[in-house]
Amino acid sequence: MDPLLEFHLAQTRRQFFGQTGLRAGSIALVSMMGSRFANAAPTAVHQPLPGLPHFAPKAKRVIYLHMNGAPSQLDLWDYKPQLKPYYDKDLPDSVRNGQRITGMTSGQARFPIAPSIFKFQQHGQCGRFVSELLPHTAKIVDELAVIKSVHTSAINHDPACTFVMTGSEVPGKPSIGSWLAYGLGSESNDLPAFVVFTPSFPATGNAQALFTRMWSSGFLPTKYSGVALRGQGDPVLYVKNPPGVDAADRRTMLDGLNKLNQINYARAGDPEIQTRIAQYEMAFRMQTSVPELTDLSKESKATLEMYGEDVHRSGSFTHSAIMARRLIERGTRVVQILHRGWDQHGGLPKNIAAQVKDTDQACAALVMDLKQRGLLQDTLVIWGGEFGRTVYSQGTLTKDNYGRDHHPRNFTMWMAGGGVKGGIEHGETDDFSYNIVKDPIHINDLNATILHLMGIDHRKFSFKFQGLDQRLTGVEEHHPVKAVLA
Numbered sequence: 001m002d003p004l005l006e007f008h009l010a011q012t013r014r015q016f017f018g019q020t021g022l023r024a025g026s027i028a029l030v031s032m033m034g035s036r037f038a039n040a041a042p043t044a045v046h047q048p049l050p051g052l053p054h055f056a057p058k059a060k061r062v063i064y065l066h067m068n069g070a071p072s073q074l075d076l077w078d079y080k081p082q083l084k085p086y087y088d089k090d091l092p093d094s095v096r097n098g099q100r101i102t103g104m105t106s107g108q109a110r111f112p113i114a115p116s117i118f119k120f121q122q123h124g125q126c127g128r129f130v131s132e133l134l135p136h137t138a139k140i141v142d143e144l145a146v147i148k149s150v151h152t153s154a155i156n157h158d159p160a161c162t163f164v165m166t167g168s169e170v171p172g173k174p175s176i177g178s179w180l181a182y183g184l185g186s187e188s189n190d191l192p193a194f195v196v197f198t199p200s201f202p203a204t205g206n207a208q209a210l211f212t213r214m215w216s217s218g219f220l221p222t223k224y225s226g227v228a229l230r231g232q233g234d235p236v237l238y239v240k241n242p243p244g245v246d247a248a249d250r251r252t253m254l255d256g257l258n259k260l261n262q263i264n265y266a267r268a269g270d271p272e273i274q275t276r277i278a279q280y281e282m283a284f285r286m287q288t289s290v291p292e293l294t295d296l297s298k299e300s301k302a303t304l305e306m307y308g309e310d311v312h313r314s315g316s317f318t319h320s321a322i323m324a325r326r327l328i329e330r331g332t333r334v335v336q337i338l339h340r341g342w343d344q345h346g347g348l349p350k351n352i353a354a355q356v357k358d359t360d361q362a363c364a365a366l367v368m369d370l371k372q373r374g375l376l377q378d379t380l381v382i383w384g385g386e387f388g389r390t391v392y393s394q395g396t397l398t399k400d401n402y403g404r405d406h407h408p409r410n411f412t413m414w415m416a417g418g419g420v421k422g423g424i425e426h427g428e429t430d431d432f433s434y435n436i437v438k439d440p441i442h443i444n445d446l447n448a449t450i451l452h453l454m455g456i457d458h459r460k461f462s463f464k465f466q467g468l469d470q471r472l473t474g475v476e477e478h479h480p481v482k483a484v485l486a
Helices: 003-010 013-032 034-038 079-084 135-144 157-166 176-184 247-268 271-294 303-305 319-329 348-372 442-452
Strands: 060-066 121-123 127-131 144-151 194-197 334-339 379-384 388-393 404-407 411-418 424-426 437-438 463-467 468-469
Touching: 034 194, 034 348, 060 319, 060 424, 121 135, 121 463, 135 144, 135 348, 135 411, 144 348, 144 437, 144 442, 157 379, 176 194, 176 334, 194 319, 247 271, 271 319, 271 463, 303 348, 319 334, 319 348, 334 348, 348 379, 379 442, 388 411
Parallel strands: 060 334, 060 379, 144 424, 194 334
Antiparallel strands: 121 127, 144 411, 379 411, 388 404, 463 468
16 A cells, blocks of 8 residues: 555544645745745755854865775885885784784785885975875875874775765765765755766776765765766766757756645655755756866866876766866865775786876876865865775785785875865884874774864764764764864
8 A cells, every 4th residue: 555645544634634734825825925036046055954064164175085995005105114024924923913804815824924016205395205106196295194094894895985985884874975965065056065976997907896875875865965977978867958858848847847746745745855856956957067067178288287198088087086176166065086996906016006097196186286276275185995905915925916905904094185284194003004003093083084174073963863863973982183183
């Protein structure tokens, strides 16, 4: 039987007339005041929650660069020159200390140490040690807060990626982008508050699946889900009018459909009907805003060259990076770029070089571009994966080749802009980059920091679901990382 029909049949006479009278009266009032509303200033499409932000924000928007598959901190950021004499020696039991490892290396007879084959040099006024793999990012280290002591409890990709993006290993929770869109809305009436890119990656990359839960709204209303812009063909499917239908026809059709949806909402009170109305309206606006967004013809030659040769290749990481800047420039609150192929269990030296070549220049260009336009000061840029990689080799170890397994105990992320103290390094690992010895940062401490920079007290930012006040940072005690705040 239809649940809605059952609901109506179960109502008392008093409930029926009480609800119907109020709703019918509201519809009549709107009808009588229609002309007044037509002349009023347009209401913001993505409005913030009342009372948010809790305090003056340092950042107004977020660009999250997620390197899906887990980049090796040992080969990019966590410089360990003292490891060279340990080449092919077993990892000491005192370092591992019985900690769990994955099924992919648990059967190995030994755990031979694999020092990075890549050279590190100091860069910037801060003197940050950076791998030779990152020549472009090395130029912006004075803008970065490099956090070397991030840790997670998840040891496999799917739960770890879910944890990074939602603050929980349990599926069904909202992503951080959805939380921010829900709490703060956005300044654009013509583009979504939260946009996602899933760019192409080198053929040598070992691709992990990307699940929509990484940008979904979970138990929040679905209008706060990230909108994924496609890299090939139309950025948004079916947003264009079909042949023979012009904009005026589409407007007339939407007006009629919206009236029917409003009547249905008055009957059922289902908030998802309002979401449907909002999505239809946003799609109509995007018919104009998306083509303008993706048109790079007005970008300067210097800007395009700064991003690199892939900037015109739709679907590339580089193209996604410049799109991210253009989106936040137009009022979008959160942009997320998820780049795959970083899961290097074997052949790491060759494969990580290809991954970095695909992303390094664009990451640095994005930060420099934002700074040149005066946007970096209130735009928070975040780079990182879901966990780190082991110091010991998975599989055969040679002088110029090795693989690394998953390592949740510590990994490196960086943040820039939006109230972050540039040129600093926070946290410290042991001589084997296996355990944290100073200033551990849990993933939800990082999420609390992001919310803090956006003017939100994570302890006061919740949504009632299943009888609980659900939070991005969960129920355990977490705190913003004050050491990285400017």
